Structures are given as C-alpha cells and as structure tokens.
Amino acid sequence: MAELDARGLNCPLPILKTKKALKDLAAGETLTVTATDPGSVKDFESFCRTTGNTLVESSEDGGTFTYIIKKS
Amino acid sequence: MSAAETNNKKMSIIVTKGTLDWAYPPFILSTTAAAMDVEVTMFFTFYGLQLLKKDLGHLQISTLGNPAMEMPLMGMHMKMPNLVSAFPGMDAACSRMMKNLIKKKGVASIEDLREAAIDSDVKLIGCQMTLDLFEWGPEDMIDEMEIGGAATYMENALASDINLFI
Numbered sequence: 106m107a108e109l110d111a112r113g114l115n116c117p118l119p120i121l122k123t124k125k126a127l128k129d130l131a132a133g134e135t136l137t138v139t140a141t142d143p144g145s146v147k148d149f150e151s152f153c154r155t156t157g158n159t160l161v162e163s164s165e166d167g168g169t170f171t172y173i174i175k176k177s
Numbered sequence: 178m179s180a181a182e183t184n185n186k187k188m189s190i191i192v193t194k195g196t197l198d199w200a201y202p203p204f205i206l207s208t209t210a211a212a213m214d215v216e217v218t219m220f221f222t223f224y225g226l227q228l229l230k231k232d233l234g235h236l237q238i239s240t241l242g243n244p245a246m247e248m249p250l251m252g253m254h255m256k257m258p259n260l261v262s263a264f265p266g267m268d269a270a271c272s273r274m275m276k277n278l279i280k281k282k283g284v285a286s287i288e289d290l291r292e293a294a295i296d297s298d299v300k301l302i303g304c305q306m307t308l309d310l311f312e313w314g315p316e317d318m319i320d321e322m323e324i325g326g327a328a329t330y331m332e333n334a335l336a337s338d339i340n341l342f343i
Binding site: 114 | 297
C-alpha cells in the first residue's frame with residue numbers, strides 16, 4: 106500500500122504531492138496520506154470529488170490527519 | 178495529460194504583479210487546479226513577468242504601502258510602518274524574513290510551485306509587449322515561457338470556465 110507523508114507541509118503541497126503519488130498507482134489501488142495542515146480536511150474532500158477518486162477514510166489523531174484515497 | 182484525465186474544465190489567469198506575496202495566489206491556484214484536472218493557462222504581463230525570470234531570488238515584498246502586513250514576531254504580530262521601508266536594505270531584509278517564515282511553516286517556495294506548474298503542463302505565456310517595454314530578452318526568462326499578445330490571451334479566456342485577474 107502506497108504511503109505519502111505530507112506532515113509539516115502547507116497548502117497546496119499535500120494535494121500536489123498526492124496528485125503526483127496517485128499517478129504511479131493503478132486504478133483500484135489505495136494511497137494513505139498523512140498531513141498536519143487542518144485546511145487539508147476540506148481540500149482532500151474537494152480533490153476527490155472533483156477528480157473522481159474515492160476518499161475511503163478521513164481521520165484525525167492528535168493533530169495528524171490521515172486520508173485513505175482509492176484511485177478510480 | 179490524457180483526454181481521459183481532463184474533465185474539459187479550463188482556467189486562465191492573468192498575472193500582473195511580481196512581488197513575493199503576489200506570486201503565491203496565481204501559482205497556488207494554477208498548480209491546485211492542474212492537480213484537479215483543469216487545463217490551466219497563465220498569462221504574465223507587466224510586473225508579472227518577474228515571475229518568469231530564470232532566477233527568482235530577486236522576488237521581494239515591501240513594507241511600503243502594505244498596511245495589511247503583520248509579521249508574527251516575538252510572540253506578537255508586528256505591523257510594519259511605511260517609514261521602515263526608507264532605510265536602505267529594508268525591503269531586502271523583510272523579503273528574507275518572509276522567505277524564512279515561509280520555509281519554517283512548510284509552505285512551498287515560488288521556485289517549487291513554478292516547477293510543479295511546469296510539470297503539470299500549465300501553460301506559461303509571457304506578454305510580448307512587456308518584454309519589449311522593459312527590454313527583457315529570452316536569455317532572462319525561463320525556456321518554458323511561450324510568447325503571446327492580448328489576442329492570445331483573449332482567445333484562451335473566451336474558452337475558459339474560470340478567468341482570474343491577479
């Protein structure tokens with residue numbers, strides 16, 4: 106399972122790096138992204154809605170946000 | 178970008194300002210849009226052309242006429258008085274402070290954002306008239322820059338879903 110550590114990065118880097126990481130995945134594969142930017146919560150929802158990828162899970166634990174994205 | 182990936186949305190941005198703070202909105206928007214499968218064209222005119230120079234180390238901010246600038250300093254927010262900009266080297270010092278703050282907060286540098294834009298096939302068009310006006314040649318600008326005029330911009334803008342003037 107592919108992972109991307111975007112902690113400590115501010116907008117728009119978490120989204121940009123996610124897009125790049127998703128390019129290397131095949132359809133149906135998942136990417137787990139960790140971030141610390143609170144703005145990323147809404148951003149990842151919007152990103153997935155607009156690109157047609159699935160936001161399987163969005164969770165937070167002590168300031169670290171984890172997003173599991175499935176490539177369509 | 179394959180045809181299957183673009184959802185046929187287009188965005189065009191005219192970039193008219195060339196300071197460090199004003200460099201951020203156009204590049205953040207263009208890279209994010211490109212990440213969301215939008216076809217983006219950026220048209221750089223007047224001071225915006227500073228953002229297409231090969232070397233971006235010269236990008237600055239000024240304390241003059243920036244009443245909204247409040248820098249986080251020593252636990253407080255400091256407003257920068259206009260007078261401060263009269264001291265020699267002040268703009269350069271403030272710009273350095275701003276760049277350090279940007280790095281500290283994990284915000285991308287303009288160099289990185291511009292590279293991301295190029296990697297995402299964002300079109301970067303430089304205004305021919307401005308290049309002539311300020312006597313900048315192709316050797317000053319990045320190779321990825323295309324050259325165009327107002328009509329180039331118009332055709333692109335008419336076909337775009339989002340048109341921004343920054």
